[in-house]
Amino acid sequence: MFAGIAGRYDLANRVLSGGVDKRWRKRVVKRAGGDLRGKSVLDVACGTGDLAAVLERAGGEVIGVDFTLPMLERAPSKTERTLWVQGDALALPIADESIDVATIAFGLRNVEDRRRSFREMLRVLRPGGRLLILEFGMPDQDAFGKLYRSYLTHLLPRIGGALSGDRAAYTYLDDTVQGWPDAETLRAEMAEDGFVRCEVERLWRGIACLHVGERPR
Numbered sequence: 669m670f671a672g673i674a675g676r677y678d679l680a681n682r683v684l685s686g687g688v689d690k691r692w693r694k695r696v697v698k699r700a701g702g703d704l705r706g707k708s709v710l711d712v713a714c715g716t717g718d719l720a721a722v723l724e725r726a727g728g729e730v731i732g733v734d735f736t737l738p739m740l741e742r743a744p745s746k747t748e749r750t751l752w753v754q755g756d757a758l759a760l761p762i763a764d765e766s767i768d769v770a771t772i773a774f775g776l777r778n779v780e781d782r783r784r785s786f787r788e789m790l791r792v793l794r795p796g797g798r799l800l801i802l803e804f805g806m807p808d809q810d811a812f813g814k815l816y817r818s819y820l821t822h823l824l825p826r827i828g829g830a831l832s833g834d835r836a837a838y839t840y841l842d843d844t845v846q847g848w849p850d851a852e853t854l855r856a857e858m859a860e861d862g863f864v865r866c867e868v869e870r871l872w873r874g875i876a877c878l879h880v881g882e883r884p885r
């Protein structure tokens with residue numbers, strides 16, 4: 669599916685989020701510590717490289733991993749030093765305890781076994797290393813929440829479909845967002861799988877959530 673929409677993915681992202689995703693990505697960098705000079709950073713499910721590019725600009729020595737080659741092929745033009753690797757989030761081609769900061773943005777929802785990907789990211793992080801997960805969430809069922817749900821179900825598949833040529837991909841987005849566990853469940857899963865200091869920050873009334881956890885020292 670991602671191979672099919674790769675060419676229009678960035679455009680659809682900008683339009684559907686109204687550019688807000690850029691701010692969310694900057695927030696990831698801030699929660700990663702802000703200044704990433706000298707830090708090894710792994711961006712899992714990096715897609716076309718938008719988050720990796722921001723992480724590189726913050727000084728990080730970044731590796732971007734994704735298993736969809738047509739997505740990955742669009743990434744190198746956005747960065748100078750980042751290393752791009754075709755690989756699976758469930759079997760990361762990365763050495764144990766070699767990474768200071770691991771990130772995954774709008775990727776976890778698509779990974780077949782998220783608990784296994786937690787364990788993989790824990791494996792590659794150095795003790796004290798930090799994991800940041802940026803993912804869609806659901807606002808409360810107030811008037812705003814109802815409006816947003818209606819946008820997700822009715823408007824987003826149409827606009828996404830028109831922009832990318834694949835309406836099913838954006839119906840899939842709606843299905844996976846609405847079927848996604850709530851922020852507290854995800855936080856508990858991270859803690860169960862070995863992360864400590866697990867926290868969640870709701871962005872834009874919960875439309876997106878930023879989860880942070882650390883590998884124990």
Ligand SMILES: C[S@@+](CC[C@H](N)C(=O)[O-])C[C@H]1O[C@@H](n2cnc3c(N)ncnc32)[C@H](O)[C@@H]1O
Nearest residue numbers: 713714715734735736739756757773775778779
């Ligand atoms: C919605 S895109 C997000 C891309 C990028 N992180 C961003 O923020 O725009 C999801 C990405 O997850 C990747 N993906 C899904 N499952 C994966 C896996 N098991 N291993 C590696 N990449 C995966 C897809 O190839 C796709 O590029």
